[in-house]
Structure formats: C-alpha cells, structure tokens
Amino acid sequence: MPTTLTLTDFQQAAARLRTGVAEIKAVTEVESNGRGFDSVGRIIIRFEPHKFHEYTKGKYDGTHPSLSFPQRRKNYPVDLNQSWDLYNIAKTLDLTATRLATSFGMFQIMGSNFPSCGCKTVGEFVTKMCKSEAVQLDLFCRLLLDWRLDDELRNHQWATFAKFYNGAGFRQLHYDTKLQNAYAKHL
Template sequence: MTTLRHGDRGQDVRVLQQRLNQTGAGLYVDGHFGDATEIAVRNYQSKIGLVSDGIAGPKTLAALAGADCSCLLRHSTLATAAARLGIELAAILAVNEVESLGSGFLDNGKPKILYERHIMYRQLAKPRHSDDNVAELKAHAVELAASQPNLVNPRPGGYVGGTAEHQRLANAKLIDDTCALESASWGGFQIMGYHAVRLGYASVQEFATRMAKDENEQFEAFVRFLEADPALLKALRAKKWATFARGYNGPDYERNLYDTKLQRAYQRHAAGCSMPEAA
C-alpha cells in the first residue's frame, strides 16, 4: 500500500484529502500534501489513537478505509515509553519510523517473524542445566544439521519470508519448542526470542504469546531491550544517532544510512510535535 507524506502530489493525495474531509478535516482538495494535510493527518491519527506522525502510511490509510485498528501501535504507548525511558517523544517517533518494519503483523494476523536456523543450531548446543553433557548437545545439533539443514545449520540462510517463516518455526518446534521460539525474531522491531528471559518475561513461550497479541506488546519488548542496554539507551537519550545505529543495526549501519534517516526523522518529528492543530 502507498505511503504518502509531506511534499507528495497526485491522485492518491487527492483521495487521502477527500477521506480526511469525510472525518471533518475541511481540506482544499488539490492533490498536494502540504502543511495543512499533514496537520489533518496528525489530527486524524490522534483522534483514533494511532501514532501521530503525520505520515499517511498503510495503517492510517487502512483506518480511513474502515479497517480494524485494535491491534495497532497506539500513540499513547510511545508517549508512555518516552517518559519511562527519559527520551524525547520526537526521538521515540523517529526510532519507530526508521527501525520498525512498519507493521508487526502479517495479513493473516500472525506476528511477523524471521526464523534463524543458525541460532537454532547454537541454542540446541547450549547447556541449560548443570548436568547437561555439552559434547552430547553439540553432537545432537551437528546430527540435526546434517539431516535437517533448513532448520538447523551453523550458517544463516534458508529464509522464505512471510507466512512461510511460521511453517519453518512450526517444524523447528517439533525438534525443540523452546530453542525454536528462541531462534526467531519477533514483531515490528524483530526482537530475538532468546532475549525473552533477560527482558523480564517468564519464558520464551510467554514472550511469543505476547508478541502475537498486538503491536503495543511488541513495542514493550523493544522498550525492555533498550532498558537492558544502558549504552544504547544513553545514545538515544543524547540523540547520538550514529552511536545508536551502530549499536542497534550493527557495523553496516552506514551503508543503509540508518543514522542519517534517524536524524532526519527526528528533526521532522520535533517540528511536527510543535505544529498547531488545524482549526
């Protein structure tokens, strides 16, 4: 679905303006996404509780078309997180815009996941009790890697994307439920399951259940991830975008311009947060 933002022009913007007018925006329908349209988008998002970022993305457009928004990320969730973390709201909005997948769920209602076969290999070989035989665990992982390399493998890969990742996960759960759930990244921020207990969840099973509930639960996992990494949280508080991007995205962050994208998104949101509401 198209994403419309400040500066865009065309028929899609005209349709957006018409739909906003149906909610009482009072826009002049000219096909230009200017300041008035951005304010109207923010007002509509605030009215229905969506993240108020002034961008008419798939969630906002779907809401305008009458879709159910009950599982979507709420603006109040971001505002509460900003206060909890001691971070400027505009910075939280920027991170949500740049670092999330946009939506935490697939069209069939299941949470977005990515199953990592090399993590499964590692988790299967990981001792969990004092009497675990490390050599036997490793041998078992090696054996499974030989017989089911798409599910257990010392090398990453085998990705199929979308709903098919859930089938890979289901097959991996037949080998070991806990290791399989730990070996998938979950939701809009792709938090790995093996972090679950460290982030305060009773088990990875509880974590997976909550990731399947709604995007607000998925964002809660991201907030806990920040709280568990003082250096990352400090960088975000100070708006040191390169430091944050390096910590969150890894050494390739520059190639994808994550720091630049974060800075630009923050500047836009900082300006947007001070924009007056439309009369």
C-alpha cells in the same frame, strides 16, 4: 486482529525512555516496516537458522539443512512466509530452541532475550508478544532499560545502538545508517 499502536502509545514509551517518538518509530521501521502483525494477524517473526543451530548444537544440520546451519546467510529467510514455514518445522524438532532463535514483533526482539524483557520463560515472552503491539512496545522498553540502551537511542548514537541491538555484524546490514535515515524521516 491485534490493535495497532497509537500516537499516545508512542508518546508514553518515549517518556519512559526519555527520548522522542521519532527515535522509537525509526527502530520499528528498520526492524519490521512499522508492523507487529501481518494483514491476517500473524505476528511478524524472523526465524534465524544460525541461532537454531547454536541452540541445538548443530543437531539438525544434516537432517534439516534449510533450517539449521552455522553461519548467518544474508537475506535468508527471504520473507515472513518462509520464516513461518521454517519456524513451524523447527518447533516440531525443538520448541524452546525455535523460540529462542526467532525474533518477534515490530521491534524484532529475539526470544533469547526474554529475561531482559521481564519474562520468566521464553514461552511467556512469546505469549505476550502475540497479544498486541502495545505489549511489544512495553517489552521493547523493558529490554532497552535492562540493556541500558535508552541513552544511545536518545542521543542518536546509531552505531552503538545497532551494535548492541543487532549484533556485531550490524555494519554489513547498514543498521546504523538505516536507523539514522528512518529517524530523519519521522522527525
């Protein structure tokens, strides 16, 4: 089973991002309940059917309506098991689109963001994400620095951070409020 992060790991990442440990832990709590892997060692994922639809141009909407559709559905997939079920079916149809349409690890970074994490391919990104939470933390730091979101995290600009990290619909899911509350809890 992959190792979990230590306080030293968080402190080193905080120094790299010039922020605090509480800020980073807030993101992990909101994105994955602070876990990169489940109890049996599977990486935490969230398969996004609306993104799969986007990357396959709706090719599978008719034949696989539970894993490809145009609009995000709130609370779907319902849990990690359903995400893995959908992921495993989708990858038999189009592996690259499946990986691009899935968020991975404790920071729930979308596969489509692999270049911003310093990876040459989405396959390299997925392989790295599956190694350890420490690697997931490194890729998160790379992403924030590439996107120049480290200052929003550092300055507790939760709405701006959530908008760029989670997308324009962040308010519907209250990401900014969740981040602020999680940060207060980890102080």
